[in-house]
Amino acid sequence: MRHQRTILRIGVVTLAAIVSAQVFPLLAGAAVWPAASPLLAICAAGAARSASLTALIGLPLLVLALARGRWFCHHLCPTGYLLILVGKFARFRRRPLSIQRVPMLGSGLCLVMLGSALAGLPLLLHLDPLVQFNGFFSVWRGTDWRWVDGLPALSLIVLGLVTAIWPRLWCERICPLGALQALLGITGKFCRHAIARKPAPQPATSAVPMHPGSLSAPAGGGIAGRRIFLALLFGTALGWVLKRKGVFCLGPDGPIRPPGAVAEPVLWGLCSRCGSCMRTCPEGIIVPDLGTGGPGSWLTPRLDFSRRYCNEWCRLCTGACPTGAISRLALEAKRALSIGTARVDRGRCLAWRDAQYCMVCHEFCSYQAVRIVEHNGVNCPEVDKALCRGCGACQSRCPAEPIRAIVVHTHEQAPVEELRIANL
Secondary structure, eight states, rough: HHHHHHHHHHHHHHHHHHHHSSSSTTTTTHHHHHHTHHHHHEEEEHHHHOOOOOOOGGHHHHHHHHSSSSSHHTTTOOOHHHHHHHHHGGGGGSSSSOTSSOOHHHEEEEEHHHHHTTTTTOOGGGGGGHHHHHOOOOOOSSOOOOOOGGGGGHHHHEEEEEEEETTHHHHIIIIIIHHHHHHHHHHHHHHHHHHOOOOOOOOOOOOOOHHHHTOOOOOOOOHHHHHHHHHHHHHHHHHHHHHHSSOOEEEEEEEETTTTOOOTTTHHHHHHOHHHHHHHHHTOOOOESTTTTGGGGOOEEEEOOHHHHOTTOOGGGGGGGSSSBBBOOOOOHHOOOOOOOEEETTTOHHHHHHHOOHHHHHHTTTTEEEEEEEEEEEEEEETTEEEEEEHHHHHOOOOOOSOOOOEEEOOOOOOGGGOOOTOO
8 A cells, every 4th residue: 555655646746747847738738737736726716706717727636625634745745745755865864853843834824825815915825835846847948048947946945955954844834735725624524514413523722643654744723713713814914915005016117027917916926936937938038037026026927038029929828827827818819918118228229329220120020019210311210109019029139239229118007807818
């Protein structure tokens, strides 16, 4: 039985790695594995006040948790199994630090995430273990790989280093997905007893002992109702304050977001930093933001037009987000959406400044947004803001060095709900 469980775990890890790395590319393949998390699905649905088809991918694990509690943690979680292997072969195995005095943080984190989602700004989604696994395997591109592309992989690496020192710390004490499964398991048990008209069992006052050979104990199974209410209330209040009180302010030169991205600051909370959109982009222009939009935008997706641009006939990233931070768009809606506006710096433009013939930006603009105006006897570029979509073709092709003479700047997007066409 033990060998069968090991074979099952290895098979799940292999399958999850293949899906996350898109060895066999599919339109929404990069979103499948993180979307399987019921915690991510509930938070995304709560923030959006609706459930998309992508969110429904997490339904099987939600039902499984209601029936069997943390069975997924004990048998199928790929992140947990990798951490088990790290704990076994770590250098610090002989003298591991005790975790007995570490409080059960997972339940509190889980409830704060759920409460903030109710306020419309889910927080800490990057702590989901399936997101961490997907982030590690989804960022390794075949070509043109840069160090910044690997940042979403850091979360799982850090977990491995922590596990090498404190074995079982993450799975038993911190993991919010495991805590949610434990809470769902207790809920399911009470419901089954109520249906059977049997006296409901009293909740324990401490953590349920770990089953022999299992991954971790059901963290948070004995949380009192008052603590649950207070944690949910704190998460809701925190999400409301961060969303409503202008804590997240996007400057005029903030990052350019992928087409279909929800408005700031909801993107900061709704984005799980899983790296799926970055892996899906065939041009490799989606990179992690290093805080250019503010501290809360760290590792959220932004567009880098230094080498390539957003092709008008591509919408792959709009089908790769497991949380809805990037909405699914039809191709016509994507081509009609303006994600930014290009501006010409006449002090750097070869045509405006040096009277040289250079209309490269005009030649590569697919939307005819770069007009020709005559100045000093040569043709010079000028941007028509009504036609510009912010695709970055002009910026990526501009010959001016080291700073491009035409650069795409962000602007307030139209509400994406007007352009969203779901389930495409």
